[in-house]
Amino acid sequence: MNLHAVRKASAYLIGSPTVLVCVGSGLSAESGVPTFRGPDGMFTDPRIANFTQVDTFEREPEAMLTWYQERRTQLNSVRPNTGHAALARMTNTGNYTIATQNVDNLMEAACKAEGIEAAIHHLHGLLSQVRCHECGKHFDDLSFDLSRCPRCEACGGRLRPGVVWFGESLPEPTLEMCMQAARDADVCLMLGTSGLVYPAAALPEMARSHGAKLIEINTELTAHSDLCEVIVRGSTATVLPVLERVIRDAAH
Numbered sequence: 001m002n003l004h005a006v007r008k009a010s011a012y013l014i015g016s017p018t019v020l021v022c023v024g025s026g027l028s029a030e031s032g033v034p035t036f037r038g039p040d041g042m043f044t045d046p047r048i049a050n051f052t053q054v055d056t057f058e059r060e061p062e063a064m065l066t067w068y069q070e071r072r073t074q075l076n077s078v079r080p081n082t083g084h085a086a087l088a089r090m091t092n093t094g095n096y097t098i099a100t101q102n103v104d105n106l107m108e109a110a111c112k113a114e115g116i117e118a119a120i121h122h123l124h125g126l127l128s129q130v131r132c133h134e135c136g137k138h139f140d141d142l143s144f145d146l147s148r149c150p151r152c153e154a155c156g157g158r159l160r161p162g163v164v165w166f167g168e169s170l171p172e173p174t175l176e177m178c179m180q181a182a183r184d185a186d187v188c189l190m191l192g193t194s195g196l197v198y199p200a201a202a203l204p205e206m207a208r209s210h211g212a213k214l215i216e217i218n219t220e221l222t223a224h225s226d227l228c229e230v231i232v233r234g235s236t237a238t239v240l241p242v243l244e245r246v247i248r249d250a251a252h
């Protein structure tokens with residue numbers, strides 16, 4: 001890890017700034033939740049890549065729901081990693097908004113474990129939720145077995161995971177709050193996201209055009225690396241605890 005880059009990043013984060021944190025699947029990678037792209041990503045299997053497209057739900061609903069049910073079950077056995085925990089603690093050092101593309105609840109779990117309340121917005125929904133594809137009714141319940149293709153008690157429609165597929169709109173109030181946070185931010189911290197999926201990828205761009213400094217923590221270069229003031233190459237599970245420590249030490 002480049003400690004010079006970590007110190008440079010900390011200089012932007014010391015002094016209670018307003019921070020938009022844009023989170024992607026890399027943050028949860030060391031918890032055992034696979035990323036989408038890259039050599040170990042779920043999308044190396046083209047069939048799986050298709051399961052994140054809304055059109056596939058019309059053609060192969062059983063296969064798609066079985067895959068989603070497996071991922072819902074896996075959520076029961078994953079735990080937040082050191083990156084989630086450090087980020088939770090960092091939110092106490094400024095005005096932080098977390099805009100996550102992740103559909104796990106690991107950031108909430110880390111905040112709970114640290115006794116911290118943070119503003120976390122799920123742009124792509126949550127795997128723990130189920131909703132009706134027809135009437136939109138939400139069921140916040142992990143006990144549904146989606147692989148049995150359950151039906152909505154309100155309208156008889158098809159139940160599906162409460163996530164956002166390609167070709168579907170993001171939840172409007174969530175996106176609006178994140179866009180406002182992008183406009184207000186002094187700093188935009190990008191954690192473990194490839195920056196390829198819109199409109200989430202537009203948030204750092206929007207923050208930058210409103211004057212925010214961009215900081216990236218990622219094991220690889222991304223679509224946004226060229227826009228960054230600071231890049232720390234490394235795992236968020238390793239870098240965030242060091243960054244949080246430097247910020248905390250500066251406060252004493």
Ligand code: BJW
Nearest residue numbers: 024025026035036037101167192193194198219220235236
């Ligand atoms: C580490 C690490 C470690 C690893 N430490 N780092 C404008 C331009 C072009 C296209 C569009 C546009 N606007 C809209 C579009 C279309 C489309 C889109 O963006 N397409 C592009 C891909 C071409 N967007 C949409 O369709 C969105 N909807 C929309 O725009 O609505 C308007 C509309 C309405 C009606 C009709 C049409 C449009 C919806 C997007 C939904 C995305 N859904 C998914 C699946 C969620 C459910 C599920 O989990 O199954 O969301 S796809 C997948 O990608 C998932 C993720 O949230 C998302 C982003 O991925 P992420 O998190 O960045 O992961 P990776 O794998 O890409 O990257 C991992 C990174 O971590 C890498 O950089 C690694 O290096 C790093 N890493 N380990 C640190 N330990």
Ligand code: ZN
Nearest residue numbers: 132135152155
């Ligand atoms: Zn319904």
